[in-house]
Amino acid sequence: MFGKILIANRGEIACRIIKTARRLGVATVAVYSDADRDARHVEMADEAVHIGPAPAAQSYLRIENILEACRKTGAEAVHPGYGFLSERAAFAEALAADNIAFIGPNVGAIAAMGDKIESKRFARAAGVSTVPGNLDIIKDGADAARIAAEIGFPVMIKASAGGGGKGMRIARSASEVEEGFARAKSEAKSSFGDDRIFIEKFIENPRHVEIQIIGDKHGHVIHLGERECSIQRRNQKVIEEAPSPLLDAATRELMGAQAVALAKAVSYDSAGTVEFVAGQDRSFYFLEMNTRLQVEHPVTELITGLDLVELMIRVAAGEPLALEQEDVRLSGWAVESRVYAEDPTRGFLPSIGRLTTYRPPAEGKFGELTIRNDTGVVEGGEIAIHYDPMIAKLVTHAPTRSEAIHGHSAALDAFAIDGIRHNIPFLSSLMSHPRWREGRLSTGFIAEEYPEGFSNPAPTGAIALRLAAIAGAIDYQLNQRKRQISGQMPVAKAVTFERRRHVVVGAEDFAFEIDETPKGLDLAFEDGRLVSIIPMWKPGEPVWRGVVDGERIAAQVRPILNGVLLAHGGFFAEARIYTQREAELVRLMPEKRTADSGKHLLCPMPGLIREVLVSEGQAVKAGEALAIVEAMKMENILRAERDATIGRVYAAAGQSLAVDAVIMDFAA
């Protein structure tokens, strides 16, 4: 076993690896860029080495700097995490040359599987079912269009070196192929330094199912079951689960066997993932193999009870894998959601800034429910523009899928983040989506179910009533305290605080009478419904907790003028609380006009203008691309929301813009 390992990564995965290493009694070395000086992984590690400026290309991707850090600290092995150098054969080779162990597969396996085109050849040879496609490198847009036509539309354009959705595009026509090819190529270049692109058949309504495998240096390979990661947005996984609601035992066995066969064919000797695209009929085709630890590995850990990082470290140290296939038991259901620093209401554009509040739900085992939160940040930390915008991975495990989902929803309700925009409202909305709950998934799920994007939905029915009741309970607590202010006139004790209140949420007005009971509060609503609440919340806390009609729940609560903003179960409510008379008079107040933002194209995020695609006076159609903004290494195409004529263009390529900076305006 190693005495000291270096983690060539940052964020949650670095923290995750340090945790296991510490448990195993292995000393840890963190590396950090300028932007990560105060990061959590630096704090957690036994030692930390500075490896360069903020941009990854000058720090986390610099092989020489990592090697230098190893030499300086005497680290015997390097865990690369995911992303960055994790699948670079050159990195593994350089480490080997320096006699440092690589906690990952052998160089040959990385080289064979790391290249998406090469890996397909191997897969075919190993008897793994593969998708029809072209495995040759494509020269240019015209070439791409020709090949796509041969395979038949729709096709998928992919970066050979890509992963995690970056540099991937679907094209349904020759012109889309040409546009997509150019974009994919330039994105691949900037993200991976490798602009090779290939094309394959795109399977309609597909699901993403992957098999986790683990092998040792002694030729032993087993699989740890599957994960389904069909809930994706623009090919970026959002929610993962294990097992897959699609698979039956026979398919699982078949898929597992093929994955193991492929791994054996390349003498695979670490943790790896064989990704398949699956049809609704449980047909499946090899997609690619990831020769690293996956982001979503925790769901496998929770259903198998294994620690994948531990297994990786052990096999890298040469220990034989102490597990046979039949030792692997899948128990219960695990669900993971990725909490991103992005604004779901503004097309999921990345958001950066300081985490003024970061209060994840408590981790641990609560009855049969397990909550785990893998994170790389702390309150007061900074989400920088240089790296992946993932803040945390929230994972729940329970005996059944529906219990795991229910627990997940509740955990999301208790997850408080301020200072940046984040996707928790969207994740909450997904968790309560009937189609997700039924397990009727496909990788098109988000595009199909949220065709207009995501906007904070207003609550209705039982949820609206529940939120109104919470607002009422909050107001009651505050009013009780107001009664205790100093300096009251003696006769003022006669002043009655009104029990009858109104909670106004949007157009809905909930009237109720509130009463204290021995246990908590009873709210008798005008329509006859009764809600009992036991508040377990103190004003000032961002998460409201309490028991509502016997159920322990959490809700996000933020003060607004004369009310509270509540979020719960994916719903948002600006609740204003009034007395009877206030409620009567507020109805007389005119609605305020909101400013018209439709006349400008605003920069939706802080970023760099890559290209302005239109010129002044040009007529554009709805959906036409207007400009490309690069942020967080993603190229975002800003499109016209409606038919318009371009007025003035204020920004030029190469310019760095702040959020809401005016890029151009439209002629009236």
Add this chain to the structure above:
Amino acid sequence: MRHVIEELERRRDEALAGGGARRVGAQHAKGKLTARERVELLLDKGSFEEFDMYVEHRCADFGMEKQKIPGDGVVTGWGTINGRAIFVFSKDFTVFGGSLSEAHAAKIIKIQDMALRTRAPIIGLFDAGGARIQEGVAALGGYAEIFRRNVEASGVIPQISVIMGPCAGGDVYSPAMTDFIVMVRDTSYMFVTGPEVVKTVTNESVTAEELGGARIHTTKSSIADIAFDNDVEALLQLRRLIDFLPANNTGGAPHWPSFDDVDRVEPSLDTLVPDNANKPYDIKELIEKTVDERDFFEIQGAFAGNIVTGFGRIDGRTVGFVANQPMVLAGVLDSDASRKAARFVRFCDCFDIPIVTFVDVPGFLPGVAQEYGGLIKHGAKLLFAYSQCTTPLITVITRKAFGGAYDVMASKHIGADVNYAWPSAQIAVMGAKGAVEIIFRQDMADKDKIAALTKSYEDRFLSPFVAAERGYIDEVIKPRETRLRIARALAMLRGKTAEKPWRKHDNIPL
């Protein structure tokens, strides 16, 4: 007896009808509440006791003797806000357009006198057309009587004005002499002379909203302290403001039980100040994490954003906060920021509200416009205001405290009681680059030497320790403990007594 009670009820009903259903409807159609509806929302339910509802004007000119409406355009009386006594007058636009007559003025004067006599706050709700022209000089006399009482009461009881409709001419000066002016967006405006006169005299064309709307007065003129979207929002927030304010200058700030722990530590504050000294951060995060329950009532939030002022509570007691805001103009002190903070500091001191000052100030803003605009005098107002404080003063330097601005921002030397600094504090005459360029002017050609000198200046002076070694800083504290340290200091200072020599009054540089 019954018939006299019936007569009372009849006369009350007549008075309560104000200008009648048609005018009340017109008032509502404008998105405004009536004078009595406003009072109803402002005060605790059922607590309002109206005075002088039968008062009528005594004007006999221009046919006025034929038009009499009980109340005469203003509703006056007293009630409670969360059980605390408050005097209130509310102009009734439905009665003679709320215009001020001699009798109308007498009603206001009566409750002004009572408020002062009983040492309770007074709130004026304005929605009126100015002086009643028909009454001429009698109305002007009434105004002046009101003004003089505003001045008498200033610094003795809090006086608040809420502009909820037109407020022009003579009507504007009473609010101008009160402690806070609140406005309602889109339905209120205030100016000395209206758009028509402006057009005639200066040939400028402006709308009432452009000339004196809430936006102008909260962002440009700084006449108004805060604005709200509508009457209801404004009145409910006024109740919230009153909960922060003492009843008078001897009673001390109000308190209530806090839900928040006094010793709550905030580890995230350790990373609030960025490593890069040129990077801004939001000082409001510090304020919100310091006060009870994150409840901060900002005053003049839309004006001179480079300094933040407002009320919060610590351990349930009201505290005034003054803080340089690095997010706006790097937190520099300019004329506007100095005036804004000076007025706030003086309000707090009048009513013995302790002041917590968070300092991150690179100095005073250089420039022709600033100097011509009287920066010296405006800066002096803040210096003067802090220096004359007898209320407890606690200062926390978070980062820069450079030059004269260090002195001004509640330094030890001008009378602050407890001065803390974060380890990131830089207390010096100026930044390293500027200092080295002046001290070692003759060595400017030698780049290496200058770099070394800059480094040694930074190490020596850009820290809290030079000041701490001299006792100008009482203690260097961990950012995460800021709330706890301030709470302890406030508790210790509760018995503070400071005597000033007798004088008629001071002569603050106006």
